Amino acid sequence: MRLSRRGIAIAVIAPTLLATAACSNTSSSAAKKSSTLTISVWGVNEDIDSIKAAAKGFEAANPDIKLKFNKTDCGADYAVCKTLIAGRNMSDVLVTGSWNINQMANNGVLADLTDKMAADGVKTSDFVPVVIDSDKAAIDGRYHALPMGYNVQSLFFNTDMFARAGLAPPPADGSYTYDDLREWSKKLTLDSQGNNAESPKFDAKHIVQWGYDNRVAAASEPGFEPVLWAYGGGVLGGDGRDRCDLEKPGTAQALQLLQDMMWKDHTAVTPQMEQETPGYLRWIQGHVAIQQGSHEQVTIAAQQNPKLKFDMAALPKGPAGNSTLIQVHSWAAYAKSPNADNAWKFIKYMATTGAGKQMGLIPAYKNVAAGPDFLQAPGEPAHLKEAQLDPAAWPLARSNIDPKGVLSTVLGQDGFGPALGDIITGKKTAADALKGACAKVDKILGS
Incomplete structure (x- = not known):
């Protein structure tokens, strides 16, 4: 399962558990070298099957190494890894992500791969820059993982709905604005009588x-x-x-736009509606014209509504330019694994020679994404390259890295959470809700 399809809770584990985890793996007799390599994998069955399929090439080339896949949330959720470490059940290899790799590196959980990369000629220049950079730990500037692949936030739109509204498709390269998006949304929102949100007869209750x-x-x-x-x-x-950055003017402007589209224009899915049926499913069912999401929506649409006619575009411009968020899944080795050499062999293969078609992600290695594993795959939208590949080179394309391991707290009830809740439910304007927000966040950051 890709991260954007579910919320990954980055739990704060009690100090006693951390201490137990540390002590449990200090003994050299805790684990013995083995020809069997254990690999923690997570996600839906299709995700895990894709990993196993990609690994068959490794098994064929390394018949002396046996692979054992363990289905667990370790890697998606760091807390699960800590529990495995405490019980001396940690796998040799795991799939981690840009959202928690720094926490693991900071705690010494992940092996440093930098020297092995240099020795085997694995070059960072062979990967998408913003993606490989997310595997460089903030604590030491060294690589503690190699990319499996990544997701990019893009715009998905129903082509039939645009045509019926007399609208041209959004420019695939993102050469349009959030103001354009807002105006399109008004024209594309319809009540039960066929009135759009610009009509004086529009009924927002139906x-x-x-x-x-x-x-x-x-x-x-x-x-x-x-x-x-x-x-x-x-x-x-x-x-x-x-x-x-919560009290920067642009933060309030952006959040006010999103609030206004929900509660003033009545053109966007609201929190209550999201709880009843997630917005991306409403889009797949043909009840929403435009959604922001990642490539997994293509797969879900093919499975649940193969007749849906849609295309993609890069996200629009704001006053600062075009921006998107990139989520990275990466292969990493447990630092205390007794099978370090075999773990590295597997990681290197899966990130390079075996790259592609893993967890439905965009391959990050060389030009694999431009081939049959992604861009040339059957059933892909017409403007996949402009919407998914090109934005990775934008100056404002950023991954959801969390160097200090505080983002979950910052987004939670002790930080930004209450303000965000007031904004998306329309209780306060964005500017009012964000007053004093940085004082709370600075406390979490230790500033």
């Missing part, structure tokens, strides 16, 4: 087709963060994401 869905309605960072960045704002800024 909407049958919504113009827009952004996962801000679910308080999801991949939903709102690209919009904040495009407006020159954000939650955490700075090279180390160690500066509060």
